[in-house]
Amino acid sequence: MSVQPRIDPFRNFNFRLEIDNLTVAAFSEVGGLTSDGDTVDYRTGVDIPLTARKLPGLRRNGPVTLKRGVIKDSSLWDWYRNIATGSADRRNGSVILMDEARNDVLRWNFENAWPNKIEGPALKAMGNEVAVESVELIVEDITLEVA
Template identity: 90%
Template sequence: MSTQPRVDPFRDFNFRLEIDNLPVAAFSEVSGLSSDGDTVDYRTGVDIPLTARKLPGLRKFGPVTLKRGMVNDSSLWDWYRNIATGSADRRNGSVILMDEARNDVLRWNLEAAWPNKIEGPTLNATGTEVAFESVELIVEDITLEVA
């Protein structure tokens, strides 16, 4: 019998978002907290095996997609408008995962984020669903902090 305490994984529904200069950012979905990279093939003329070495190349992050129910708040659209009109309005932010007691446990820090795409809701006169908006953020870096 194991004497180690049981460690359950965290649930995905208990999170919040903080972004510089945005009011309360209550989002129902966040996706795209990812990192990927290119590989660079390298081979010298004196390598004995006839294969290329694989070296790490440039890292790529995101895009991070945020979704929320439409409310009487235009802050995302205003931020998008700043970018669309040429302002360099990059902001830092964090996606914070909380445990059942609402204590912070993990934090994904987003650096130099800016909205590249924004979508209003799909409207249907016969539907009863919540009207959702979404925004796609381009980020230069994502780091993970364990609280």
């Protein structure tokens, strides 16, 4: 009996995050898994067409934004403080998308990440929402791996 290929797309709520040396990595939102680049115009003096060639230029990745409910854990703030005080604390990580049976299906791997911005929760005395903190990671490379 052959296995039929999946037709339905995966849902966006089954995911987990792994980061080197980070004990708590349960996040409610991950964004910024992007990669783009510049184009370079180039033309030689002997080119017949009067248009420039388009060549690939430098690539850019991220930043990756992570959001989670505030818990009694300072690991993100400690990591940010390491960078802010000049420590070379770059880490690798992965965002893993899972199917309904919680099997890994896709993995976005990022390299040499470090927190550039960290934001505490917006607090409101009359509010009823979960307190959420966020961190923005600068990454040097993002690759996709199919599980």
